[in-house]
Amino acid sequence: MAARDNHGNTPPWGANFGVIGKPLRKVDGIAKATGAAIYTDDIQLPGMLHAKTLRSPHAHARVRSVDASAALALEGVHAVITGADMPIKYGVIPWTQDENALAVDRVRFIGDPVAAVAAVDEDTANAALKLIAVDYEVLHAFLDPFESLVRHEPAIHADRKEGNISKHVRLEFGEVDALAKSADVVLEDEYSFHGSTHAPIEPHCAVATFSADGLLTLWSATQITHYVHRALAQVLELPAQKIRVIQPCLGGAFGGKSDPFSLEFCVSKLAMVTGRPVKMLYTREEVFYAHRGRHPMFMKYRTAAQANGRITSVDAKILIDGGSYSSFGLVTTYYAGQLLTGPYDFPSYRFDSTRVFTNKPPCGPKRGHGSVQPRFAFEVQLDQLAERLKLDPIELRRVNFQGSQTRTVNGQRVTSNGFLECLDSVERASGWKKKRAKLPFGRGLGVAGSMYISGTNYPVYPNKMPQAGVQLKLDRSGVVTVFTGGNDIGQGSNSMCAYIVAEELGVPVEHVRVVAADTDLCPVDLGAYSSRVTFMVGNATIDACRKVRRQIVAAVAKKWAVDPGRVRLMPGVAIDLEDPAKALSTAEAFQLAEEEFDTLGATGSYNTPTLGGDYRGGSIGASPAYSFTAHVVEASVDTETGRIQVHDVWCAHDCGRALNPMLVAGQIEGSVYMGIAEALLEEHKVNRFGLHQGPSLLDYRLPTSVDTPELHALIVESLDPEGPYGAKEAGEGPLHSSIPALSNAIFDAVGIRMKHLPFTPGRVLELLREKDALEESKSAGAAARGQA
Amino acid sequence: MRLLNLRVNGDALSTAAPAHWTLLEVLRYRLGLTGSKQGCDKGDCGACTVLVDGKPVLSCLTLAALVEGREVTTIDGLMPAHIRAGGTGADPVQEAFDRCGALQCGFCQPGMMLSARALLNRTPHPTRAEIKDALAGNLCRCTGYTQILQAVELVIAEAGGAAVVPTDWRAELEQ
Numbered sequence: 001m002a003a004r005d006n007h008g009n010t011p012p013w014g015a016n017f018g019v020i021g022k023p024l025r026k027v028d029g030i031a032k033a034t035g036a037a038i039y040t041d042d043i044q045l046p047g048m049l050h051a052k053t054l055r056s057p058h059a060h061a062r063v064r065s066v067d068a069s070a071a072l073a074l075e076g077v078h079a080v081i082t083g084a085d086m087p088i089k090y091g092v093i094p095w096t097q098d099e100n101a102l103a104v105d106r107v108r109f110i111g112d113p114v115a116a117v118a119a120v121d122e123d124t125a126n127a128a129l130k131l132i133a134v135d136y137e138v139l140h141a142f143l144d145p146f147e148s149l150v151r152h153e154p155a156i157h158a159d160r161k162e163g164n165i166s167k168h169v170r171l172e173f174g175e176v177d178a179l180a181k182s183a184d185v186v187l188e189d190e191y192s193f194h195g196s197t198h199a200p201i202e203p204h205c206a207v208a209t210f211s212a213d214g215l216l217t218l219w220s221a222t223q224i225t226h227y228v229h230r231a232l233a234q235v236l237e238l239p240a241q242k243i244r245v246i247q248p249c250l251g252g253a254f255g256g257k258s259d260p261f262s263l264e265f266c267v268s269k270l271a272m273v274t275g276r277p278v279k280m281l282y283t284r285e286e287v288f289y290a291h292r293g294r295h296p297m298f299m300k301y302r303t304a305a306q307a308n309g310r311i312t313s314v315d316a317k318i319l320i321d322g323g324s325y326s327s328f329g330l331v332t333t334y335y336a337g338q339l340l341t342g343p344y345d346f347p348s349y350r351f352d353s354t355r356v357f358t359n360k361p362p363c364g365p366k367r368g369h370g371s372v373q374p375r376f377a378f379e380v381q382l383d384q385l386a387e388r389l390k391l392d393p394i395e396l397r398r399v400n401f402q403g404s405q406t407r408t409v410n411g412q413r414v415t416s417n418g419f420l421e422c423l424d425s426v427e428r429a430s431g432w433k434k435k436r437a438k439l440p441f442g443r444g445l446g447v448a449g450s451m452y453i454s455g456t457n458y459p460v461y462p463n464k465m466p467q468a469g470v471q472l473k474l475d476r477s478g479v480v481t482v483f484t485g486g487n488d489i490g491q492g493s494n495s496m497c498a499y500i501v502a503e504e505l506g507v508p509v510e511h512v513r514v515v516a517a518d519t520d521l522c523p524v525d526l527g528a529y530s531s532r533v534t535f536m537v538g539n540a541t542i543d544a545c546r547k548v549r550r551q552i553v554a555a556v557a558k559k560w561a562v563d564p565g566r567v568r569l570m571p572g573v574a575i576d577l578e579d580p581a582k583a584l585s586t587a588e589a590f591q592l593a594e595e596e597f598d599t600l601g602a603t604g605s606y607n608t609p610t611l612g613g614d615y616r617g618g619s620i621g622a623s624p625a626y627s628f629t630a631h632v633v634e635a636s637v638d639t640e641t642g643r644i645q646v647h648d649v650w651c652a653h654d655c656g657r658a659l660n661p662m663l664v665a666g667q668i669e670g671s672v673y674m675g676i677a678e679a680l681l682e683e684h685k686v687n688r689f690g691l692h693q694g695p696s697l698l699d700y701r702l703p704t705s706v707d708t709p710e711l712h713a714l715i716v717e718s719l720d721p722e723g724p725y726g727a728k729e730a731g732e733g734p735l736h737s738s739i740p741a742l743s744n745a746i747f748d749a750v751g752i753r754m755k756h757l758p759f760t761p762g763r764v765l766e767l768l769r770e771k772d773a774l775e776e777s778k779s780a781g782a783a784a785r786g787q788a
Numbered sequence: 789m790r791l792l793n794l795r796v797n798g799d800a801l802s803t804a805a806p807a808h809w810t811l812l813e814v815l816r817y818r819l820g821l822t823g824s825k826q827g828c829d830k831g832d833c834g835a836c837t838v839l840v841d842g843k844p845v846l847s848c849l850t851l852a853a854l855v856e857g858r859e860v861t862t863i864d865g866l867m868p869a870h871i872r873a874g875g876t877g878a879d880p881v882q883e884a885f886d887r888c889g890a891l892q893c894g895f896c897q898p899g900m901m902l903s904a905r906a907l908l909n910r911t912p913h914p915t916r917a918e919i920k921d922a923l924a925g926n927l928c929r930c931t932g933y934t935q936i937l938q939a940v941e942l943v944i945a946e947a948g949g950a951a952v953v954p955t956d957w958r959a960e961l962e963q
Binding site: 044 | 806816817820821822823824825826827828829830832833835862863864866867878882883885886887888889890891892893894895896897898901919920921923924925926927928929930931932933934935936937955956957958
């Protein structure tokens, strides 16, 4: 057993926590509240240049030549770089590296970066961009994923074997067709999910310096410092030891800052060629084109069930519009199928997912990566099944519950599972039994459920080193400093580390300092994605704390000449459990331990156990724990205007244990808000030229405080056997089922099935008209039969 | 280039900037007051909101030259003003946002908190609908606004105005 296996849901002193489970402030809260927190664009360095990017006006074109001589001649311009300066490709997944920091010979979407300028100020850099002459040979642009499926010339990526197919995955488990044939009821339908984007309020920004002795330092608004570090070394052909990457305070990400981005390479290269610090800040329009948002998906589902509601067979065929680059697309294509196999148990399952390239801004991971879209389709189909079988939709979900400590049909291990409690919770809180199918026409309730990973056991580059590392430094004053590679993107991961240290080492939270996401100072962590941070960094922090805690307890026990089991470290004080009069301050306890054992510190780590199904791709979607969620939405539909109003959303989420319930509630509320927003208002769409239809926060329609429904966050604690004190994720799972629950509520309200997103008033009116026409023809038929 | 004589957070400051620079640019890149954030640079998001003579204004749409002679308050000035007025620590709005978990990424919140401060200065006991209306010009992408509304209501409650409605999760926790 490695030390990294040092976890479990109760600490040695029992579950009588002093810090964990309390709604405490965040460690960086007051700095953010007072404007003192430093975000990337707040960094101003002496002599700093400002950089801007020239972008492609064509969706698909060959770049014949770039002439920057006039730009270089402009007063105040210090450098212009093009693809020729950084020809090495990169990409977050090692097997599909197909991106260049600046176009080498091809541009693949409107907005693809072509050249970058560093100048004394932004105005000069913008003026210089207009002086760069690019000779393009315009190519056929693929804007319809169905076309990319069948037409492969001109290939968007010339070196791909399968033309414009980015990835194809087909996996089958159990007797899918035989079980469908023998089922009592079979439902087949089509669904589609539109594109949406993250829209963090902070645009991407990066600042680089290059020292005379060859050290490159990059500050970047990234959510994965470690991968940026690796990508810079590769593209800039610098030894990794000569690069330091720091993530300052980050203004939101939601998956949108997971890839390495063009600006990180450009400011680095420009700093190297000019010898000056360089900053680049994307405009809001550039953020929309940088994208990496939710993949549009076109989905066919066939679900078969017995008359009692038990699902016997699920068959899915999915077309995924990937946009112009691979990004995380390999994983997306797997996730679209792999993450559907809970919280319900079904004995057979097949999915066939194909991701294609199109000449649009590249898609990537957005909150609930790859699984929000299939979850929408499937949960709507389950509602259709309940309707067909005349079952209560909550009952249908209960009947199919997979249980805890089980294995899914695709071979994933499920440990804790609080899904039934989630269903109970939303049923009770929403008044489901009194209201569902009983409200006046126009108003209704809908339910849906989901599951999501708590981290993945698949590191994007294969290695056996820990996925999360933490280092502690204990000061004689009683201060503890935690060094973690984890990226706090607003979700509170730095605070989570501090709470754990405070709990374990008996120090007040305000005596814990967190140094994070700096590749020179912090042990490697794989970053803020796949909802992995609380689970993995939390476990690594516990591991480090337990090692040094043993020393502190031993030193105090020796001083008091008592058994170490009697020593309890409370916030600020060490006490003898059998003689409370004996007490030492934390600082005194640390000093005793330092006398006894030498300078105090420890490292801790976490790695996943061996997980996953025994087949190719079986480890993608394998997680050390899964979170579970249930939503009930109450909505009304105005049948005159087609306008949908969401009144209340109850979301019960099984997060294992809420290390800080206030922060968990914040994650639940933020997730639900984002789900409802993309269902009703938001759409990331390009027109027939590949131009974004509205690349601004106003046109994209981010909901305001007035547009957001009442959100009710309900926390379910299933105490996972392997999570830190039993904790699992809370940041992504609670988005999933909000969208199908809304669709199902609309059905309860007015009897129409919303199977295609977004739920616009136009679509509502169209379906209402169809329904009215159908009912009229039915009643006309009945009247005719009555007359006959 | 234009000489600007500004009053910011109680100080009379002079600086020079291109005539087309906005108040946001001058605050951030000339005066070093980086608490005000740029989220869109076109008046959509509200992250750059500052108070001019006590009223919330989008500093990214306001030419710096237009606020000469007027009193500008940024998020950086809120705590010092609270202390000057005899308080301790941060402004109660800032404290409440922190205590309620309203600061996730925190990027939109300087503008949000100033909008909230302006509301409470003119209406000490707003209803929830009035709070929502007052904050509708400030987009937040993290919180779903719930904890922000709770924070503003906490300020009102602690100032002696109203009872705080317990949150769903808190009610569950106490069960």
